[in-house]
Amino acid sequence: MAEAGESGGRARLVSELVRVQDLVHRLELQLRAPADAASVDLCRQLIHQIVALTDRSIGMARCSPDLAAAAAQQQQQPLSGAPSPLSDAGSDHHQPFLRASPKKRKATARWTNQQVRVSAAGAGAEGPADDGHSWRKYGQKDILGAKHPRAYYRCTHRNSQNCPATKQVQRTDDDPSLFDVVYHGDHTCRPSAAPTRRTPHNPHAQAALQGLAARLTVTTDDAIAAAAALPPMTPEPDSCPPRGASSPWSLASPVGSDSNGCAQAVSPCPVPGYAAWGSHGDLQEVVSACAAVSDLQGLPALDSEFMPLECFAFDQSFDMGGVMPSLFYP
DNA sequence: ACAATTTGACCTCC
DNA sequence: GGAGGTCAAATTGT
Numbered sequence: 001m002a003e004a005g006e007s008g009g010r011a012r013l014v015s016e017l018v019r020v021q022d023l024v025h026r027l028e029l030q031l032r033a034p035a036d037a038a039s040v041d042l043c044r045q046l047i048h049q050i051v052a053l054t055d056r057s058i059g060m061a062r063c064s065p066d067l068a069a070a071a072a073q074q075q076q077q078p079l080s081g082a083p084s085p086l087s088d089a090g091s092d093h094h095q096p097f098l099r100a101s102p103k104k105r106k107a108t109a110r111w112t113n114q115q116v117r118v119s120a121a122g123a124g125a126e127g128p129a130d131d132g133h134s135w136r137k138y139g140q141k142d143i144l145g146a147k148h149p150r151a152y153y154r155c156t157h158r159n160s161q162n163c164p165a166t167k168q169v170q171r172t173d174d175d176p177s178l179f180d181v182v183y184h185g186d187h188t189c190r191p192s193a194a195p196t197r198r199t200p201h202n203p204h205a206q207a208a209l210q211g212l213a214a215r216l217t218v219t220t221d222d223a224i225a226a227a228a229a230l231p232p233m234t235p236e237p238d239s240c241p242p243r244g245a246s247s248p249w250s251l252a253s254p255v256g257s258d259s260n261g262c263a264q265a266v267s268p269c270p271v272p273g274y275a276a277w278g279s280h281g282d283l284q285e286v287v288s289a290c291a292a293v294s295d296l297q298g299l300p301a302l303d304s305e306f307m308p309l310e311c312f313a314f315d316q317s318f319d320m321g322g323v324m325p326s327l328f329y330p
Numbered sequence: 331a332c333a334a335t336t337t338g339a340c341c342t343c344c
Numbered sequence: 345g346g347a348g349g350t351c352a353a354a355t356t357g358t
Contacts, residue, residue: 136333136334136335137334137335137336138335138349138350138351138352139336139337139349139350139351140335140336140337141347141348141349141350143347143348144346144347144348150348150349152349152350154350156333156334168349
């Protein structure tokens with residue numbers, strides 16, 4: 001049923017890109033707020049994180065050997081055949097309600113389908129922003145060593161459409177405004193109602209941010225291509241597109257839903273387009289867009305004052321297995 | 331009335 | 345036995 005097997009590397013890549021998108025969302029919200037010193041600082045921090053995460057994502061896309069392997073496997077086998085630490089739980093997770101005995105735990109806590117870290121900005125303090133799917137909370141647990149409980153959600157359409165998707169949401173210890181969200185399973189549902197979207201008050205800022213978001217869109221159809229070329233997106237009200245179609249996430253929905261409609265081929269490394277980022281092409285646009293919005297909002301120009309692109313460069317000898325950002329300052 | 335959330339209990343794995 | 349995941353009755357919200 002499920003056709004979206006996730007390799008660990010690919011999941012990490014998508015996770016990173018989703019985080020980038022979420023940071024953009026937070027930046028959007030900051031830019032819509034009255035400008036003060038604190039918000040400017042926060043914007044700077046967000047941009048810094050965006051750059052770092054983008055770099056890391058590109059590095060992952062460029063080098064991760066299991067991405068290429070996963071791509072090849074996904075062409076040939078269903079999820080249950082995908083070798084990964086999650087595979088044992090993965091197959092089980094896709095039929096969570098067909099088990100013989102009730103209250104049976106499906107697997108240990110080792111699996112991870114897609115983990116993203118999202119902010120609560122714009123969604124209140126109770127949880128991260130709408131991710132385009134409807135969820136029903138079915139449990140909450142205090143987790144050992146964690147300051148905040150973990151909430152368990154399943155797709156609202158689980159019963160009606162046998163949708164096996166679930167997610168876990170937990171507020172991070174270090175930053176209560178951030179949530180770690182772990183998605184399990186694929187959405188097989190087709191929600192009829194579109195989630196509500198917020199609209200920026202400033203149309204110019206909206207346009208600029210949409211342009212920025214477009215370059216940060218993550219689609220699980222081709223995560224590598226997204227990382228390399230960051231194709232434009234068209235916000236789609238229908239949050240659960242047909243399989244095989246890309247699933248662009250709107251600016252107001254920074255949380256990537258999951259591996260819904262996931263992917264087929266990924267490009268082999270090295271990724272075309274990486275050089276363009278390394279040459280400041282798209283990165284320049286990201287920062288320029290931020291600066292443009294800053295101007296519209298009366299904020300200082302961020303690119304020149306805070307982080308001139310000349311200060312950044314992509315480490316061409318990026319360590320593939322590394323998880324640390326590879327930004328360096330020549 | 332129906333749907334969503336809360337919460338304690340139960341279950342499995344380590 | 346503890347920790348984490350899920351169930352389901354009770355409660356709350358619309």
